[in-house]
Amino acid sequence: MTTSETHAEIREAVRRLCARFPGEYWREQDRNRAYPKAFVDALTEAGWLSVLIPEAYGGAGLDLSAACAVLEEIHRSGGNGAACHAQMYTMGTLLRHGSEAQKSALLPKIASGEIRLQAFGVTEPASGTDTTRIRTFAKREGDHYVVNGSKIWISRAEHSDYMVLLCRTAPRTEERPSDGMSVLLVDMREARGKGLTVQPVRTMLNHATTELFFDNLEVPAANLIGEEGRGFRYILDGMNAERILIAAECIGDGRFFIDRASAYAKDREVFGRPIGENQGVQFPIARAHVQVTAASLMVERAAALFEAGEPCGSEANMAKLTASEASWFAADTCLQTHGGFGFAEDFDIERKFRETRLYQVAPISTNLILSHVATHVLGLPKSF
Ligand SMILES: Cc1cc2nc3c(=O)[nH]c(=O)nc-3n(C[C@H](O)[C@H](O)[C@H](O)COP(=O)(O)OP(=O)(O)OC[C@H]3O[C@@H](n4cnc5c(N)ncnc54)[C@H](O)[C@@H]3O)c2cc1C
Numbered sequence: 442m443t444t445s446e447t448h449a450e451i452r453e454a455v456r457r458l459c460a461r462f463p464g465e466y467w468r469e470q471d472r473n474r475a476y477p478k479a480f481v482d483a484l485t486e487a488g489w490l491s492v493l494i495p496e497a498y499g500g501a502g503l504d505l506s507a508a509c510a511v512l513e514e515i516h517r518s519g520g521n522g523a524a525c526h527a528q529m530y531t532m533g534t535l536l537r538h539g540s541e542a543q544k545s546a547l548l549p550k551i552a553s554g555e556i557r558l559q560a561f562g563v564t565e566p567a568s569g570t571d572t573t574r575i576r577t578f579a580k581r582e583g584d585h586y587v588v589n590g591s592k593i594w595i596s597r598a599e600h601s602d603y604m605v606l607l608c609r610t611a612p613r614t615e616e617r618p619s620d621g622m623s624v625l626l627v628d629m630r631e632a633r634g635k636g637l638t639v640q641p642v643r644t645m646l647n648h649a650t651t652e653l654f655f656d657n658l659e660v661p662a663a664n665l666i667g668e669e670g671r672g673f674r675y676i677l678d679g680m681n682a683e684r685i686l687i688a689a690e691c692i693g694d695g696r697f698f699i700d701r702a703s704a705y706a707k708d709r710e711v712f713g714r715p716i717g718e719n720q721g722v723q724f725p726i727a728r729a730h731v732q733v734t735a736a737s738l739m740v741e742r743a744a745a746l747f748e749a750g751e752p753c754g755s756e757a758n759m760a761k762l763t764a765s766e767a768s769w770f771a772a773d774t775c776l777q778t779h780g781g782f783g784f785a786e787d788f789d790i791e792r793k794f795r796e797t798r799l800y801q802v803a804p805i806s807t808n809l810i811l812s813h814v815a816t817h818v819l820g821l822p823k824s825f
Pocket residue numbers: 560561562563564568569570571593594595596597644648650799802803804805806807808809812824825
């Protein structure tokens with residue numbers, strides 16, 4: 442069986458699952474700011490959240506492009522993978538850099554759904570994108586670390602049993618700014634109320650994101666992933682996977698908008714003919730299709746490099762940029778095609794429009810990608 446056939450089967454199965462969670466389900470979650478638990482449970486039970494976990498640890502042992510297919514189809518169906526997609530890339534940090542004891546203790550339980558590894562704690566209020574300036578500090582005291590500091594925009598912290606936390610274990614130096622950071626696995630169930638406070642942040646989309654405060658939180662030293670001080674390198678792989686997976690979600694969003702815009706443009710009659718007969722309506726939809734198709738090739742390329750273990754930082758960034766811009770153009774086109782009805786909740790366009798806008802800011806903003814391409818790919822002078 443070829444890879445594309447495998448993916449075709451995955452896509453078909455994910456579409457069938459998503460059909461059980463139609464627009465009305467997502468509208469209700471959005472209206473009530475609710476966590477889509479039934480959907481996440483169904484995905485977990487079907488094994489779709491553990492596709493990247495090796496078979497030896499109870500997962501399907503598939504590659505990144507299979508996970509991309511899962512997320513793309515969720516988004517194409519009108520749903521949203523953000524409630525649970527982090528498990529796919531945070532798990533990778535544990536898989537690639539964790540000890541055998543950590544992996545055999547956690548991965549099978551993550552694969553079965555017994556525990557959730559959904560939270561990834563990097564961003565801080567004061568440092569923003571400038572990750573080497575994070576201030577959350579973990580001080581080693583005997584057999585544990587004592588963590589103090591804060592994080593912002595940490596999604597799913599209320600719905601996760603564990604968090605992959607990036608913190609400083611040594612002060613920043615100008616010579617080697619990315620040294621001295623470490624990755625800790627925080628057991629959220631034990632930490633809450635014992636040094637960890639989780640504060641939800643309400644946003645323009647239904648996204649369970651939070652602010653975290655650490656006040657002398659004790660984390661066992663056994664929960665350190667890899668070596669102390671090398672954490673920044675460990676999360677970079679995970680960030681490449683995250684960018685590629687989220688780019689796949691953008692492709693799914695883009696296809697959702699194009700499907701909806703095309704269907705509406707064929708159906709809606711004004712001035713005695715379908716609006717889609719007007720080239721002023723057709724062309725933006727066609728342009729959106731061209732852009733989403735081109736971006737999907739970039740996503741495939743980045744995923745292939747990641748799977749081959751090749752450097753893929755630039756490609757992951759470019760995939761994320763092209764896909765998020767394509768989905769945003771498709772969103773705008775779809776809304777415009779629907780005229781006033783695009784603003785009505787029942788059409789799902791306005792919700793998806795809000796949801797897909799996020800991806801030009803998170804997990805990395807467009808400017809920071811352009812800066813990477815300018816300086817790392819084109820060799821232009823660095824501005825910071
Ligand atoms: C809903 C949501 C969920 C999130 N989930 C998580 C999560 O689970 N875990 C996590 O760790 N983080 C998470 N984030 C954080 C997200 O990754 C950051 O918001 C994003 O990386 C941008 O960082 P910032 O908000 O600090 O912006 P800043 O770094 O403050 O930047 C603000 C703006 O200035 C621009 N800018 C900054 N510096 C430059 C420069 N030198 N040149 C040009 N432009 C510049 C940026 O592009 C951006 O547009 C989430 C954010 C949101 C909104």
